[in-house]
Amino acid sequence: MTHKRLLLGALSILLFLSYASFAQQSQEQNLEQRTIVKPGLSAEYFDLTIGWDEDENSSNLRSYLFSTNTEISIFDGFSIHFILGYSLSNFDSLTFRELPFSVELGVKEIGGLLVGSEINKRLFYLSEYEINLHGQFVYYYGFNNEWDMPDLNVDGTITGSPTWTRTQIGPTIRYEGLNYIYPFFSATYNKLWGTFTVDQDIQDLFGTEEKKITGKSNFAFSFGSEFEVTPNFFVKGALSIMPYDGGKDFSGLISIQYVMQTQYRRTP
Amino acid sequence: MKKWKTVGLIFALFFLSISTLAPQKRIEGPKLYKYRPVNFSYNPHNPLITGPQNEASPFVADQVLVKFKSSLPSVMRRIALSAYQSDTITIIPKVDIYQLKIPEYTSVEEMVYLMSMNPFIEYAEPNYIAHITVTPNDPLFNMQYALNNTGQMIGSVPGSPQGKESADIHAPSGWEEETGRDSVIIGFVDTGLDFDHPELQNKYVSRGKDFVNSDDDATDDHGHGTHIASIAAAETNNGVGIAGVAWNCKILPAKAMTATGSGSYADIIEAVRWLADNGTHVINLSIGGDADSSALEDAMKYAYSLGIVLIAAAGNDSSGVLYPAAYDLYCLAVASTDYNDAHASFSNTGPQVDVAAPGERILGCVPTWYPAQVWEDFDVDPYAYGYGTSSSAPFVAGLAALIKSLKPNLGNSDIMNIIRYSADDVNQELFPGVDDNIGYGRINIEKALRPIRLTKTRK
Numbered sequence: 215m216t217h218k219r220l221l222l223g224a225l226s227i228l229l230f231l232s233y234a235s236f237a238q239q240s241q242e243q244n245l246e247q248r249t250i251v252k253p254g255l256s257a258e259y260f261d262l263t264i265g266w267d268e269d270e271n272s273s274n275l276r277s278y279l280f281s282t283n284t285e286i287s288i289f290d291g292f293s294i295h296f297i298l299g300y301s302l303s304n305f306d307s308l309t310f311r312e313l314p315f316s317v318e319l320g321v322k323e324i325g326g327l328l329v330g331s332e333i334n335k336r337l338f339y340l341s342e343y344e345i346n347l348h349g350q351f352v353y354y355y356g357f358n359n360e361w362d363m364p365d366l367n368v369d370g371t372i373t374g375s376p377t378w379t380r381t382q383i384g385p386t387i388r389y390e391g392l393n394y395i396y397p398f399f400s401a402t403y404n405k406l407w408g409t410f411t412v413d414q415d416i417q418d419l420f421g422t423e424e425k426k427i428t429g430k431s432n433f434a435f436s437f438g439s440e441f442e443v444t445p446n447f448f449v450k451g452a453l454s455i456m457p458y459d460g461g462k463d464f465s466g467l468i469s470i471q472y473v474m475q476t477q478y479r480r481t482p
Numbered sequence: 483m484k485k486w487k488t489v490g491l492i493f494a495l496f497f498l499s500i501s502t503l504a505p506q507k508r509i510e511g512p513k514l515y516k517y518r519p520v521n522f523s524y525n526p527h528n529p530l531i532t533g534p535q536n537e538a539s540p541f542v543a544d545q546v547l548v549k550f551k552s553s554l555p556s557v558m559r560r561i562a563l564s565a566y567q568s569d570t571i572t573i574i575p576k577v578d579i580y581q582l583k584i585p586e587y588t589s590v591e592e593m594v595y596l597m598s599m600n601p602f603i604e605y606a607e608p609n610y611i612a613h614i615t616v617t618p619n620d621p622l623f624n625m626q627y628a629l630n631n632t633g634q635m636i637g638s639v640p641g642s643p644q645g646k647e648s649a650d651i652h653a654p655s656g657w658e659e660e661t662g663r664d665s666v667i668i669g670f671v672d673t674g675l676d677f678d679h680p681e682l683q684n685k686y687v688s689r690g691k692d693f694v695n696s697d698d699d700a701t702d703d704h705g706h707g708t709h710i711a712s713i714a715a716a717e718t719n720n721g722v723g724i725a726g727v728a729w730n731c732k733i734l735p736a737k738a739m740t741a742t743g744s745g746s747y748a749d750i751i752e753a754v755r756w757l758a759d760n761g762t763h764v765i766n767l768s769i770g771g772d773a774d775s776s777a778l779e780d781a782m783k784y785a786y787s788l789g790i791v792l793i794a795a796a797g798n799d800s801s802g803v804l805y806p807a808a809y810d811l812y813c814l815a816v817a818s819t820d821y822n823d824a825h826a827s828f829s830n831t832g833p834q835v836d837v838a839a840p841g842e843r844i845l846g847c848v849p850t851w852y853p854a855q856v857w858e859d860f861d862v863d864p865y866a867y868g869y870g871t872s873s874s875a876p877f878v879a880g881l882a883a884l885i886k887s888l889k890p891n892l893g894n895s896d897i898m899n900i901i902r903y904s905a906d907d908v909n910q911e912l913f914p915g916v917d918d919n920i921g922y923g924r925i926n927i928e929k930a931l932r933p934i935r936l937t938k939t940r941k
Contacts, residue, residue, distance in 0.1 A: 364936070
């Protein structure tokens, strides 16, 4: 509950900053305005330690995320991304003990839809460093899966579907003193939470259990770089370390973006 | 110049992160996935199980086991090990496996990954930690083949029979998940209980009810009731005597059988009703009669309607299933197997049989006043071997109590079905599926309690 409140607070700040920036921009009537659209593709992998049963137990959530990532920059210094894609998430060793027969998930990548958005807002420049505020929200809706119940003397099945939500918010430092290469570093509040609901059906035995999961790590430290391959084509790579009490998790991201630009001038 | 220093620093961080990330990706590889902790899972339901089972790490923190390809000369192996900055602790002879100490700055997972990438290394894996399964410290436990059959001698005199390994109810691995809660009560309709027995004196809820002598003291004047109750719930891990199935569950006796081992249906009916009204979760009836009785069936129905799991012995005269075991709607009828997982010849048969449990040479407590020589060849007082479906039923009652302890929200029909569906069909070569001899099969505590790993997805 606490992290959700924190997140809401952070998102409110982000929205406020965005609004303030919009207001300031709209007053500068003579400024040349540009709408930049950057359609792109991205692939990400993360391996997160998740806690469940009120954090008494833990296992790993390993996910591959493939998405289209369209960035729209309405004015200089502010952009919104729309994320739509597909994810394969593996909940190996997640255990359900409230069902009539307890079960433990084996290795299995569960496909699901991915939707989300991202906001980047430039805060200020410090010499050749650009300081941005970055916020992201991604929601995974896993497809329903069905497993056979092994080892019993009657037939039975387990069906289940997972969901998870990930949010990130925090500052990003981007170095702009080089041509074609833009290294960056970010430290973000990073939280993942979700549920995995399963139904057991064995002859006349039925049971349902919803397992709440939360990522052990609350913070991510990311570094990477954006490469300007051509004026209209960018490649970005980033790696993140997510420490938690007793360990650390990792994620990696690579994306490509094509820049489509529209220019117009407002009349005073 | 300052600019290039900054760039250099960023790139150094970038490459450092790549090298750190890479091993984590490899955790998905087949070697680590193959490992499925059996004895390492932390079990919040079972605080009694302490020690290695609760440890977080399933392997030695700074060691890996490595096997080089046999074609690689030893000098090249040494070079490879120095590249990994790992010290050889020992080379296990014959199998040629290197036990290595890895540097402090890296993790076992990372090192396993890095080594697995090396084409000259056949495999690299963590130095996993194994544990013994939960074994109680009761000195006679190793004679209780029914709980854990290692093929041991079953008896203390020369010529005693020897069982088949694993022809048992798989208790130790089941106990890793649950050993019972003291809030779960098993009622016994029998000859009573020896309240002075060291294995039982701390286990009973009250002195029960005596319907034979019409008083509130169900003291055992026969021996049968004490033996049966101890199989299900003798005090366990106390360094004395035997182990019960449900270590921590409580006992409530209702005496309906006389000192000669018989009892009227009226007393049995009263005993069932009284146990049902006095907080029991499971009732064991290691008794039976030939006559069908609506009154007895009504008593079973009443107890069942209160959510109680009813367990009854099928009978020992190689005929049809006795009553109340034959009241199929309300009761699990228990047949006997022997130390080879074969159907016991004396065990009654019929479509009402639900499951079986060992019923030959079952070690249990006898009253402290009991003449030891009466009970076969066993000479450790006050314990003795028992036979028959009477001895089989309390194994099932103990399992029902363990399930109730682990999953208190389950109803009696669910618990009964879990016991049925998790049984091992040990006579499937002769009678595949449910049959009249052992029903669904010989009970299996491990399968009934422990999480079943899901590996096969339906298309």
